Amino acid sequence: MKNIFIVCGSTRKNSTNHRYIELVKSLLGKGFGYVELDSLMNIPHFNPDDDDENVADAVKDFRNNLQEANGIIISTPEYAMGIPGSLKNAIDWTVSSSSFSKKPVLLITASSQGFKAHQALIDVLTVIEADTDGTRILIPFAKTKIDNENNITDKTTQEELAKAVQIFQSKL
Ligand SMILES: Cc1cc2nc3c(=O)[nH]c(=O)nc-3n(C[C@H](O)[C@H](O)[C@H](O)COP(=O)(O)O)c2cc1C
Numbered sequence: 603m604k605n606i607f608i609v610c611g612s613t614r615k616n617s618t619n620h621r622y623i624e625l626v627k628s629l630l631g632k633g634f635g636y637v638e639l640d641s642l643m644n645i646p647h648f649n650p651d652d653d654d655e656n657v658a659d660a661v662k663d664f665r666n667n668l669q670e671a672n673g674i675i676i677s678t679p680e681y682a683m684g685i686p687g688s689l690k691n692a693i694d695w696t697v698s699s700s701s702f703s704k705k706p707v708l709l710i711t712a713s714s715q716g717f718k719a720h721q722a723l724i725d726v727l728t729v730i731e732a733d734t735d736g737t738r739i740l741i742p743f744a745k746t747k748i749d750n751e752n753n754i755t756d757k758t759t760q761e762e763l764a765k766a767v768q769i770f771q772s773k774l
Contacts, residue, residue: 604774606630607671608638611678611689618745619677622712622763625752626675629767634774637667642688648695661695668701672774674732677710679744680719685726693726702732706773708766709734712744736769 612619627636644660652658668674678689696702707727711720720740727734739762741747747756754760 603633603635604672605635605637605670606673606675606774607667608636608675609642609677609689609692610638611642611676611686613641613643613688617679618748619679619710619712621748621752622710622741622744623675623677625748625754626677626708626710626763626767628752629764630771637671639664639667639692642686642692645688645692645695648691650698653695653698657695664692665696665699665701668696668705669699671705673706673708673770674702675708675710675770676723677712678719678723680711680713680716683718685719685722690726693730697730700731702727702730705732706737706770707732707734708770709738710741710763710766711739712741714744715742716740716744717742733773737766737773739763739766 608623610617610619610623645664646658678686709723724734724738741759747759748754
């Protein structure tokens with residue numbers, strides 16, 4: 603059984619990104635154990651002064667889940683032309699722990715536009731040595747491309763996502 607840890611960059615109840623995550627899970631099929639971060643909102647504000655042996659339990663759990671995972675799925679919107687603050691905040695806690703190092707990451711930026719957040723995340727994940735090679739996909743107009751049953755209604759997106767998922771799976 604391969605372990606996959608999931609981080610949704612949106613904390614919204616009816617998140618489109620969450621629908622894309624559910625779709626990816628169905629594309630991956632059986633043989634995977636999933637742990638999803640309950641909410642980015644439980645991770646405290648990053649402060650290097652607090653990054654010691656007494657670090658908050660939510661941060662410890664986050665790092666452990668990353669370290670135990672064979673692969674990680676991040677699906678996120680863009681906010682104000684950048685990475686949502688809560689997602690960037692969580693990632694900042696992993697710089698010292700190297701929790702992303704060498705881990706395959708399926709990076710989905712599903713947003714209205716999303717280019718800047720997507721590029722910024724590629725830069726961030728690259729510097730912390732995550733492997734996003736062939737497994738990053740930008741989905742602009744994301745809300746219009748997935749229906750209520752989590753089916754993608756846009757052929758190009760469907761093909762691109764299927765390819766990225768296939769490459770991700772091959773690395774696990
Ligand atoms: C405060 C705020 C700022 C946003 N800024 C951007 C932006 O700069 N670029 C963009 O593509 N979408 C932006 N959006 C739109 C969201 O990214 C878009 O609605 C996305 O699909 C939301 O994802 P979710 O359904 O998973 O929450 C913004 C939304 C909010 C609430």
